[in-house]
Amino acid sequence: MARRLDRIRGVGFDLDYTLWDQDAFFTTFFRAVAGEFGRRLGCGPGGFVRAGDAALAQLTPAHPRLFDRILAQVGAWQPRLVAELVDLYRRHRPAMAPYPGARPTLDRLRAGGYRLFLVTDGHAPTQRYKVEALGLAPCFDALVYTGELPDEQQKPSPEPFRLACRQLDLRAEHCLYVGDRPATDVPGARSLGMVTAGVATGPFARSSASQGPAPHLRLDALEDLADLLAGDLAGSAP
Numbered sequence: 001m002a003r004r005l006d007r008i009r010g011v012g013f014d015l016d017y018t019l020w021d022q023d024a025f026f027t028t029f030f031r032a033v034a035g036e037f038g039r040r041l042g043c044g045p046g047g048f049v050r051a052g053d054a055a056l057a058q059l060t061p062a063h064p065r066l067f068d069r070i071l072a073q074v075g076a077w078q079p080r081l082v083a084e085l086v087d088l089y090r091r092h093r094p095a096m097a098p099y100p101g102a103r104p105t106l107d108r109l110r111a112g113g114y115r116l117f118l119v120t121d122g123h124a125p126t127q128r129y130k131v132e133a134l135g136l137a138p139c140f141d142a143l144v145y146t147g148e149l150p151d152e153q154q155k156p157s158p159e160p161f162r163l164a165c166r167q168l169d170l171r172a173e174h175c176l177y178v179g180d181r182p183a184t185d186v187p188g189a190r191s192l193g194m195v196t197a198g199v200a201t202g203p204f205a206r207s208s209a210s211q212g213p214a215p216h217l218r219l220d221a222l223e224d225l226a227d228l229l230a231g232d233l234a235g236s237a238p
Contacts, residue, residue, distance in 0.1 A: 004195055018202075
């Protein structure tokens with residue numbers, strides 16, 4: 001593995017739970033709509049927030065039926081209400097901050113000569129807002145929002161990783177990809193020959209949802225990545 005790491009020229013990242021705490025997005029959203037929905041549904045703002053927090057803890061934010069569970073818990077499930085919540089969620093624009101070690105890690109890798117890329121799933125306009133609001137856009141040489149691709153080309157497909165390699169003009173075997181969720185972050189990248197790293201952040205590190213193909217490397221914290229790649233990067237490019 002040390003020999004493979006010596007060949008790395010590009011380092012890629014997932015976004016949610018890899019570079020920032022996605023729970024904050026959901027939590028602020030629940031509280032932003034709690035007054036209106038609590039009144040309309042007869043459970044009050046507190047009841048709506050409690051239902052949201054309980055569903056989030058049970059299902060994790062990646063679950064496709066999260067809003068269905070919230071509405072069912074307050075006895076008000078209706079398809080139109082689910083669709084309304086999805087639309088409001090996609091337009092939610094809270095203040096945001098990356099994990100404390102994320103930006104220093106990206107800056108250190110760039111200073112060491114690595115080219116950086118992002119491959120993130122989700123509703124593309126929302127994911128674009130997150131990257132801008134987190135102040136991370138200038139860190140990346142390539143940005144791939146899989147929500148702009150056909151469903152079959154989103155993670156765990158190799159296509160978004162292939163697209164990132166084309167944008168960087170790098171071969172896949174010269175790239176490493178970091179994510180928090182093996183089931184979606186490992187298969188596509190690994191199938192192209194990328195080195196994959198799992199970072200123990202977010203709900204997937206402590207739940208059965210973390211089960212999936214094993215990454216080549218495990219990081220306890222994102223800050224470990226630069227040390228793992230090249231030791232002291234100061235003044236040295238890969």
